[in-house]
Amino acid sequence: MAGMTFAQKALAAAAGRERVEVGEILFVEPDVCLSHDNSAAIIKTFGSMGAERVRYPERTAIFLDHCVPAADERYAANHKRIREFVAEQGIVHFHDVNRGVCHQVLAEQGLARPGGIVAGSDSHTTTAGAFGAFAAGIGRTEAASIWATGRLWFRVPEALSIELAGEFPPGVGAKDLALKIIGDIGADGALYMSVEFSGPAAAGLSVSERMLLANMGAEMGAKNAYLPPDEKVERFLEGRPEPYESRPLFPDEDAEYARRLRYDLSEIEPGLACPHTVANYAPVREKAGTRIHQALIGTCTNGRIEDLRAAAEVLRGRKVARGVRLLVFPASSEVYMQALKEGLMEVFLAAGAVVMNPGCGPCLGAHEGVLAPGEVCISTANRNFKGRMGCKEAEIYLASPETVAASAVAGEIALPPAYGKEASREG
């Protein structure tokens, strides 16, 4: 009998089973149920189901991040209803408009842990897979049902193995790799699958880079994404709250994968997702010179301290080009504070950037920097769907923080300055 993938092991453990097979339907009790501003709609569904009490207030996490502070009366009313519900139900993990993007704050609050089961009413819930959790996006009815009953069914997914080897060239990083993979396999290349990264280069990635890969798993159609937890994850979680116990799980050597891919990081170059799909890949060099109007650094994809450092490195002593707006959104208040201490915010302000509050910002078109018809934006976000940033007649390119910062300075799509500089890595 073949071994088990991570997804099989995680769901088997959660269901109290020795072994489960791909395709099986299991009822499990998630360790965490995540939701955000959409909690207002979930509350309505919860009520219409006839539910009265949240089964596990201590496993329920609500973050206000999508439109914070509220841009209009409708969002304000939704936020108000959510705060009332949190108080009525004694929801334990509630983070108001000051705290940041749900996936980042989830991690900072120790809610994303090895072996944990995280169900989140947001498609990028896959991010928590960076900590070795089984983390999947769900919808409103499902979230309401977890609130009411504490459990949800899952189908044990097929799995896609992505083995990583080698080292990134200077100026190249996890975002460039993610865009390349999605370009190769398509927006449904990992549909319903558990995307499980492995290999020496996966172990070499920082927690931040792992979060990026797991986050972008959603853009391959993945059910969940996974990176093997190790001492880097332990170090990240040290000193943070421990709402449940870590249970590190690793796929068996002889696990059965529906498909296997291998990437050598040394072959990756700065990349882009061109309008209007994430799978529309092009190397930056092919689009260099494309005029831009807005540049965005932040979101759950690239708003961490490592991303801000990389962008600041490019922007230090430089100015944003005339006619370009550079918006910087730290992913959380913790990231914001750290960036302040490191003097990064001074770099951004001196360069002419607009530094915004932690949150999703204009990524989903709600407010804080939506686009006008005919405008072009280069963004570190994870989606460039037509109309995503509020305007259906605007174009969005996705790229790494280094590429976005370099483009903001150039006023057009440009390669990160570090790329191609020190190709000599002998010894």
Next chain:
Amino acid sequence: MSGRPSLSAEGRVWLITGPDGKLMDDIDTDMIYHNAHLAVTEVSEMGRYAFGNLEGWRDFPEKVRPGDIVIAGANFGCGSSRQHAVDCFRALGVGALVVESAGAIYFRNAVNSAFPLVIAPGIGESGIKQGDSVSIDFETGLIKDLDRPVVFRARPFSAVQREIYLAGSLFAVRPS
């Protein structure tokens, strides 16, 4: 809610095609239900925004009639987890949604909210034409064109999908 829902549907077909006349693939949740209307929490209000950001289909809410059947391409509903993108069809009274494949969360949103979503790989080449009437048997996956001699075999509802659909919601289903 009156009685048990029927495990079949019959209605006029809308083939969600692009300029080339073929079913469009990768219709994402922003095309189905644009982010400008995310703050809406009332399902009955969501219908008017269906396909509001899909080139060539913005007038869909005015054209569709209750009971109509929507047929679309692969990876339908990829992207965001917003259930608005399922509920907008529910609000319009769409009888069933038939797609080549669906985004992972979209599929679960439909199944768990007991909306009839049928997975039909190859439906684009079936010979069913715009405006035809079809019948769909959710238990067998059999789709019959009532206007021409075309019969197509889609995937039947899975056991869990059938159970939730008949119960009317995920909430009513208990683990066995």
